[in-house]
Each structure stands twice: as structure tokens, then as C-alpha cells.
Amino acid sequence: MLPEAAAAVAQALRLPYVAIELDDATAPDAGTARVATHGTESPVALRLTLVHQGEEIGALVVAARAPDETLSAADLRLLRDVARHIAQAAAGVRLSLALLRSQEHAVAVRAEERRRLARDLHDGVGPVLTGATWTLQAATTTLRTNPDATHDLLNTALVHIGQGAEDLRRISMGLRSPVDQLGLREAVLAYTDRVSLAVHTELPEQIPRLAAAVEEAAYWILVEAVANVLRHAEATNCWVRLEMGDVLEVSVADDGRGLPPRMRPGVGVSSMRERAAEIGGSCEIRPRSTGGTELIARLPVSLPGVQDADLADQGAV
Known part of the structure; x- marks a missing residue:
């Protein structure tokens, strides 16, 4: 997908060299790598940041048609528009690569x-x-x-x-993990009781037994999200919520300084997203309307291949 996008940009604008760079989602500190190129490498004339859902995930790199030629205003407008579309495709590729490495x-x-x-x-x-x-x-x-x-x-x-x-x-x-020993609800309460921050919990009185992979993902996403609040948010309060419905929704919110205009996800954020994606869920980080940040993970309540009978033998959480 990305090599075809690089080739299309180069051919449409008659550019000698176009490259697409991606951050490594599993090791953000490792920098970027060129995952697609077209043409002969030439001096870079323009580097456009690829942004997906407010996060910098890579760059679109292009060379000028000639050493003494600059890109026109029309070229720049087109490239910025193309970069937005490439960013969407690149985000999917980046997640697929991260999942492969995680597996x-x-x-x-x-x-x-x-x-x-x-x-x-x-x-x-x-x-x-x-x-x-x-x-x-x-x-x-x-x-x-x-x-x-x-x-x-x-x-x-x-x-x-x-x-x-x-x-x-x-x-x-x-x-055995804390969830395996205590159950999801009690494991969350035991963890939040140790946190050096005002943590307000909203949990169901009883959570039915879920597949081990779902319970583990929910617990460790919640733990990592609270740890991020402690490390980065400069918050006074943290709200932790679990809600059962068609999906298990995990929410961690804070009243801290909020997200930067362009966030480069660290290892913790990538880990949470990978944990959710591995079992067919999703994980989103967004600003709160009243200030601060909120993480919402939506996880399936059942997994293919895990029968209800397998869970019934384990009892209720």
C-alpha cells in the first residue's frame, strides 16, 4: 500500500524521489524508518509530518524536481492533502506491524x-x-x-x-496474575488502593467471569493508564470506571494538564493499544471537555474458541 502511494505521488508531481517514514509503534524511542520509497534518493526539499488522530506517526519526504527549483504553492497544497490520506493508510500499516511484532x-x-x-x-x-x-x-x-x-x-x-x-x-x-488470584474487580480495587493519588472508582458490584485474555487486557490497560497519569498528567484526581454491556469498557480519566497539540505515543500508549487490538478491541486517548485526559478501551466480552462452559467452571469474579 505505502510503496504504491509513494509511487503515485512521485508520478503525479513528477518528483525524482518520494519516501514514507514511520515511527516504530513498539519502540517509539527508536525513531523513524523509511518503509516505502520511489525514485533515486535526492536531497530532501520537504518533510511533511504524518498525523493520525492527533499523533505524529511518521513523515512524507519529497525531493524537488531539480536542485534549483522550489515546490510551488499548488504543489504544497496537494502534498498536504495527500499526506492526510497517507497518514490514515500508514496508521493501519503501523498497527499491523506492531501486532506482528507483539505476536x-x-x-x-x-x-x-x-x-x-x-x-x-x-x-x-x-x-x-x-x-x-x-x-x-x-x-x-x-x-x-x-x-x-x-x-x-x-x-x-x-x-x-x-x-x-x-x-x-x-x-x-x-x-498467576493479580486478576487470576483476586478476580478483575478486586484486583482493580487492590491496585487503586496503592496509588498515591486520589482515585475515584466506579465498578459494577459483580463482574461475570470473562475470558482470561479479556480480563488480563482490561487490568493491564487500566494499570498502564493510571501509571501514565502519575508520570505525566500532573493531576490531582483520577477516575477509574469499568462498565459491562455489549463490550467491557475501561475508562481512566484525570484532571491534569491534558494532551499536547501533537502527541508522540510512548511505549505505554503503544502497549495499551496493542493489548486491546490483540483481542479485537480498541483503545482511544482523548482530551476531556472539562480539562485533562481520558482513556477509553472497549474490549469484547467473549472471544472465539472460549466456550461458556470453560468460564463457568471458574466461578464468578
Whole structure:
């Protein structure tokens, strides 16, 4: 899509070189990269910022027709109009690239987690339970001939089994998030209670059990949004709201200094948008009419492949 847009601009205006640059949505500090070019690279005559929904996401770069020629007013008007359209297409491309990298990262993280879990089970729980098995086998041989020795062996086996149970509990807790342990509502309350800011919560009295991916996305989007308020907003108050309907709506608002005229999204903003997009949701950041900023994430309440029966076994949040 973007190479075709660069070629169309170059051919329409007879420009020797046109390029489209995009910020990396997964690493905003990494700067921009030229993702589409047409023609032979020449000295840049004009760089137009690509802006989508108030955010700078890249640039349209063009060269003049000749070294001593400047772009006319008509050229500039056309290029500015074209840049607006390219920005819309570029935003979709940028999100697709970010989702691809996010999926690659998720695969890598899952593989590392499986490796860590296998190592913990092999090096920790495995030897402990093997020791308990050997001790019990030894106890069976002394059961009739030496009751005192059998008693000592059984006590040793119980110690091994208790240690194995504790190791399994530790591994299990390491795999569980606050949402998994407390439920979405209680996890949000537990987090907001620790925040050093006046946080006003509006939560349903009961939230039905949702797919784990939805609950995790809602919780971590909310946590990141509140963290952004603490880091950047210079706010006095923060309002956190969860609303159940056809979708799960997560809202985090503040009374801080608001958004800059042109916002360059950081890692936190990109992460929130990726979390929402990965499960088919959306995430929007906008100024509040009364001052400050508001984040609204809309997440699906059900996911394909997750059956109601799978959730019913988990109980209510």
C-alpha cells in the first residue's frame, strides 16, 4: 500500500524521489524508518509530518524536481492533502506491524515460560518427590522388622512431600496474575488502593467471569493508564470506571494538564493499544471537555474458541 502511494505521488508531481517514514509503534524511542520509497534518493526539499488522530506517526519526504527549483504553492497544497490520506493508510500499516511484532514477542515469551516451568519442575519438584518415593519404598521393607525405623522413614517422606507441595504452590503462584488470584474487580480495587493519588472508582458490584485474555487486557490497560497519569498528567484526581454491556469498557480519566497539540505515543500508549487490538478491541486517548485526559478501551466480552462452559467452571469474579 505505502510503496504504491509513494509511487503515485512521485508520478503525479513528477518528483525524482518520494519516501514514507514511520515511527516504530513498539519502540517509539527508536525513531523513524523509511518503509516505502520511489525514485533515486535526492536531497530532501520537504518533510511533511504524518498525523493520525492527533499523533505524529511518521513523515512524507519529497525531493524537488531539480536542485534549483522550489515546490510551488499548488504543489504544497496537494502534498498536504495527500499526506492526510497517507497518514490514515500508514496508521493501519503501523498497527499491523506492531501486532506482528507483539505476536512474535508473545510466542517467545511463552517458549521461555515453558522452559522456566520445565526447569523448576525438573530441578525442584522432581527430585523432592523422587526422594519421597524412595523413602516410602524403604519404609515398606522395614514395616514388619523395625517399626521405629519405619516411623522415621515415614516422617522423612512427609517432609519431602510437604516440600514438594510448597514448591508446586510457589510455581503456581508465579504463573498467576493479580486478576487470576483476586478476580478483575478486586484486583482493580487492590491496585487503586496503592496509588498515591486520589482515585475515584466506579465498578459494577459483580463482574461475570470473562475470558482470561479479556480480563488480563482490561487490568493491564487500566494499570498502564493510571501509571501514565502519575508520570505525566500532573493531576490531582483520577477516575477509574469499568462498565459491562455489549463490550467491557475501561475508562481512566484525570484532571491534569491534558494532551499536547501533537502527541508522540510512548511505549505505554503503544502497549495499551496493542493489548486491546490483540483481542479485537480498541483503545482511544482523548482530551476531556472539562480539562485533562481520558482513556477509553472497549474490549469484547467473549472471544472465539472460549466456550461458556470453560468460564463457568471458574466461578464468578
